[in-house]
Amino acid sequence: QVQLVESGGGLVKPGGSLRLSCAASGFTFSDFYMTWIRQAQGKGLECISYISGRGDKIYYTDSVKGRFTISRDTAKNSLYLQMNSLRAEDTAVYSCAKEIYTGSGAAFDIWGQGTMVTVSS
Amino acid sequence: QSALTQPASVSGSPGQSITISCTGTSSDVGGYNYVSWYQQHPGKAPKLVIYGVSNRPSGVPDRLSGSKSGNTASLTISGLQAEDEADYYCSSYTSTYTVVFGGGTTLTVL
Numbered sequence: 268q269v270q271l272v273e274s275g276g277g278l279v280k281p282g283g284s285l286r287l288s289c290a291a292s293g294f295t296f297s298d299f300y301m302t303w304i305r306q307a308q309g310k311g312l313e314c315i316s317y318i319s320g321r322g323d324k325i326y327y328t329d330s331v332k333g334r335f336t337i338s339r340d341t342a343k344n345s346l347y348l349q350m351n352s353l354r355a356e357d358t359a360v361y362s363c364a365k366e367i368y369t370g371s372g373a374a375f376d377i378w379g380q381g382t383m384v385t386v387s388s
Numbered sequence: 389q390s391a392l393t394q395p396a397s398v399s400g401s402p403g404q405s406i407t408i409s410c411t412g413t414s415s416d417v418g419g420y421n422y423v424s425w426y427q428q429h430p431g432k433a434p435k436l437v438i439y440g441v442s443n444r445p446s447g448v449p450d451r452l453s454g455s456k457s458g459n460t461a462s463l464t465i466s467g468l469q470a471e472d473e474a475d476y477y478c479s480s481y482t483s484t485y486t487v488v489f490g491g492g493t494t495l496t497v498l
Contacts, residue, residue, distance in 0.1 A: 311391060
């Protein structure tokens with residue numbers, strides 16, 4: 268069964284750090300770009316970072332550049348998001364997602380259930 | 389990259405058809421045939437219902453269809469059913485090698 272399971276969310280103070288993980292199963296992890304998408308309460312979806320299958324192509328949205336770092340471990344079939352210098356506006360549900368096929372133009376057919384990140388003093 | 393523009397809400401009665409629009413620019417919707425649509429029920433992860441403008445993933449009923457004209461894409465749901473009540477988001481690949489989403493549309497089945 269193709270599945271993504273996130274973990275690592277929680278409550279953190281402004282300026283703090285968190286590391287999110289996404290465990291993948293049921294597909295050849297190294298064949299696919301993986302993406303982190305967040306959704307603030309009552310708001311829309313935002314693509315914040317993605318990484319190629321080999322890890323050599325990485326993207327960050329402007330609001331997280333220099334603060335967040337995406338990585339992947341093929342041996343562990345896992346995707347990570349290291350989040351530093353967290354701000355209140357980073358509060359959201361963070362989900363990892365997989366494209367339906369490479370080159371689909373970012374059509375995500377598999378999503379994790381999401382992990383909540385709350386940045387508050 | 390600005391979000392794609394969707395109406396905040398649409399509604400229809402069971403059996404009717406509705407269309408949700410998604411307007412972007414020539415740098416996203418108008419420039420690529422990479423428009424996707426997602427259905428999201430409360431508390432659930434988004435579900436891909438259309439990709440590549442008009443393709444349906446396996447298991448998505450053919451009552452849902454997608455199209456595009458210029459910088460505007462559309463999702464049409466015919467034969468509305470109660471289970472279609474959800475939030476719908478469009479997305480498009482962009483000229484800056486990323487994906488942009490619409491603000492979302494709440495579909496109410498009356």
